[in-house]
Amino acid sequence: MNIEVKQLGNVQVIECGGSLDADTVSGFKKIAYDLVSGGSTQFIIDCTDLNFIDSMGLGVLISLLRRVRQRDGDVKVVSLSDDVKTIFEITRLHRLFDVCSDSETAVKRFDEIK
Amino acid sequence: MNIEVKQLGNVQVIECGGSLDADTVSGFKKIAYDLVSGGSTQFIIDCTDLNFIDSMGLGVLISLLRRVRQRDGDVKVVSLSDDVKTIFEITRLHRLFDVCSDSETAVKRFDEIK
Amino acid sequence: MHFQSVFKIKSDTRYLTPLREWISSVQKLVDENDFPKKALLPCSMALVEAVDNAIFHAHDGVEDLPIEISLVLSDGSIVMEVTDKGVGIGEPVIPGPDEMADHGRGLFIIHQVMSKVESKIVDGTHHMRMEYKL
Amino acid sequence: MHFQSVFKIKSDTRYLTPLREWISSVQKLVDENDFPKKALLPCSMALVEAVDNAIFHAHDGVEDLPIEISLVLSDGSIVMEVTDKGVGIGEPVIPGPDEMADHGRGLFIIHQVMSKVESKIVDGTHHMRMEYKL
Ligand SMILES: Nc1ncnc2c1ncn2[C@@H]1O[C@H](COP(=O)(O)OP(=O)(O)O)[C@@H](O)[C@H]1O
Numbered sequence: 001m002n003i004e005v006k007q008l009g010n011v012q013v014i015e016c017g018g019s020l021d022a023d024t025v026s027g028f029k030k031i032a033y034d035l036v037s038g039g040s041t042q043f044i045i046d047c048t049d050l051n052f053i054d055s056m057g058l059g060v061l062i063s064l065l066r067r068v069r070q071r072d073g074d075v076k077v078v079s080l081s082d083d084v085k086t087i088f089e090i091t092r093l094h095r096l097f098d099v100c101s102d103s104e105t106a107v108k109r110f111d112e113i114k
Numbered sequence: 115m116n117i118e119v120k121q122l123g124n125v126q127v128i129e130c131g132g133s134l135d136a137d138t139v140s141g142f143k144k145i146a147y148d149l150v151s152g153g154s155t156q157f158i159i160d161c162t163d164l165n166f167i168d169s170m171g172l173g174v175l176i177s178l179l180r181r182v183r184q185r186d187g188d189v190k191v192v193s194l195s196d197d198v199k200t201i202f203e204i205t206r207l208h209r210l211f212d213v214c215s216d217s218e219t220a221v222k223r224f225d226e227i228k
Numbered sequence: 229m230h231f232q233s234v235f236k237i238k239s240d241t242r243y244l245t246p247l248r249e250w251i252s253s254v255q256k257l258v259d260e261n262d263f264p265k266k267a268l269l270p271c272s273m274a275l276v277e278a279v280d281n282a283i284f285h286a287h288d289g290v291e292d293l294p295i296e297i298s299l300v301l302s303d304g305s306i307v308m309e310v311t312d313k314g315v316g317i318g319e320p321v322i323p324g325p326d327e328m329a330d331h332g333r334g335l336f337i338i339h340q341v342m343s344k345v346e347s348k349i350v351d352g353t354h355h356m357r358m359e360y361k362l
Numbered sequence: 363m364h365f366q367s368v369f370k371i372k373s374d375t376r377y378l379t380p381l382r383e384w385i386s387s388v389q390k391l392v393d394e395n396d397f398p399k400k401a402l403l404p405c406s407m408a409l410v411e412a413v414d415n416a417i418f419h420a421h422d423g424v425e426d427l428p429i430e431i432s433l434v435l436s437d438g439s440i441v442m443e444v445t446d447k448g449v450g451i452g453e454p455v456i457p458g459p460d461e462m463a464d465h466g467r468g469l470f471i472i473h474q475v476m477s478k479v480e481s482k483i484v485d486g487t488h489h490m491r492m493e494y495k496l
């Protein structure tokens with residue numbers, strides 16, 4: 001799995017490539033939790049190059065969501081491939097997460113709330 | 115399979131990507147034979163992105179070689195991946211073809227003969 | 229029987245991506261009627277979840293314990309079986325995970341995407357049998 | 363027995379690349395001792411040549427005729443079998459093709475890369491059995 005982090009203002013954009021699964025989840029967790037420890041509460045998970053996610057990958061996204069929502073932050077999920085979108089729908093997580101078409105839209109939605 | 119043709123002076127460089135096998139050989143054949151009909155006798159087969167070749171792919175390279183050698187031309191094979199190199203060695207065709215490290219070297223070798 | 233395969237992997241998550249590549253290559257090889265493109269994602273999801281469970285719950289991270297994978301395509305169904313050395317799943321399956329829980333989604337996914345799921349102990353090994361009806 | 367698979371494909375060259383992808387995914391899944399990385403190219407080459415021959419020689423381009431592929435990894439060997447509906451290979455194998463000939467290289471490749479090759483008729487079908495000894 002490839003992970004890259006970019007900043008858009010206060011928003012941390014985590015670009016995920018490959019598969020976010022039991023094999024790769026710890027790498028993602030470390031990066032995301034370090035950002036939370038550093039004070040970040042606004043996250044975009046950019047799934048442009050993500051082709052698969054399993055229950056453990058979904059689990060880490062949810063625990064990230066729980067942590068940042070406690071501090072009035074959010075995790076927005078953007079640019080889902082057809083497969084990843086289907087996985088979100090099957091697990092009904094498209095109702096829990098704010099799923100946006102792209103990072104730009106997600107950033108705007110963060111700005112709206114301020 | 116992806117095929118692209120470029121000219122380096124009088125030399126036709128056929129860049130092959132993917133697999134040159136029974137499934138793709140006819141596409142290659144048409145392009146190469148059209149160039150021969152058009153008068154070309156100097157060929158470089160650039161295998162940078164070629165990952166496999168079967169006996170039918172080798173067959174078409176040999177028949178191209180036969181045609182152009184009759185007219186004092188040649189087919190030089192360049193930038194072989196490890197796998198394609200091994201296939202050439204197993205079939206002993208590395209002795210029949212002039213195998214060069216890259217197109218530049220192959221062009222120089224065409225120039226030497228003039 | 230249109231396709232049949234059985235093999236063992238070690239209890240290691242590094243096989244997850246190769247497993248998905250393998251099942252995807254099988255889907256491309258066999259007749260579309262035996263393994264329709266639309267069945268690929270559900271089957272990949274269920275297989276990964278079942279293997280995750282074998283690794284973490286049945287084998288508790290002991291890498292050397294083998295997991296047997298079996299895939300059979302026959303008229304009208306895709307049957308996957310994941311066999312581990314564990315004690316099996318004692319509790320009945322919960323209908324859906326707590327929305328905010330960060331675990332407990334594996335069996336839910338398997339039940340959502342497969343037509344029929346059975347967890348049984350045969351000769352002291354735990355078999356997770358997952359059937360996708362076409 | 364560490365891996366076993368059997369299935370049918372149609373007589374179509376579009377399966378050549380998926381076949382190579384399939385065998386490569388199998389190599390990644392099983393134990394390195396059962397299918398070493400260095401055996402992948404020889405096995406891919408032999409499999410492709412045998413399937414080419416089944417398509418063009420045995421089935422003469424009739425796409426609907428099925429080709430059965432079998433792969434078995436057991437202690438010390440990789441055995442591939444390609445079964446077609448043809449009459450088999452009558453002539454003995456030529457030791458090497460004429461260097462400038464543009465055909466006749468398929469069986470030569472198979473014999474070069476595999477440890478043991480057998481072409482036999484069983485129950486009216488032609489079996490090309492290819493064994494790679496580890
Ligand atoms: N192969 C297995 N062997 C033993 N127990 C299992 C197995 N698969 C599932 N379980 C049990 O079922 C529970 C629910 O599994 P699952 O829905 O996949 O969620 P999670 O893996 O996140 O706990 C597990 O916590 C475990 O107790």
Ligand SMILES: Nc1ncnc2c1ncn2[C@@H]1O[C@H](COP(=O)(O)OP(=O)(O)O)[C@@H](O)[C@H]1O
Binds near residue numbers: 419467
């Ligand atoms: N599966 C097969 N069924 C019938 N004949 C075959 C088969 N495989 C090979 N042959 C025969 O053996 C010959 C040599 O095959 P091969 O070495 O692969 O070269 P080529 O396919 O280029 O002719 C073929 O021309 C064909 O007559």
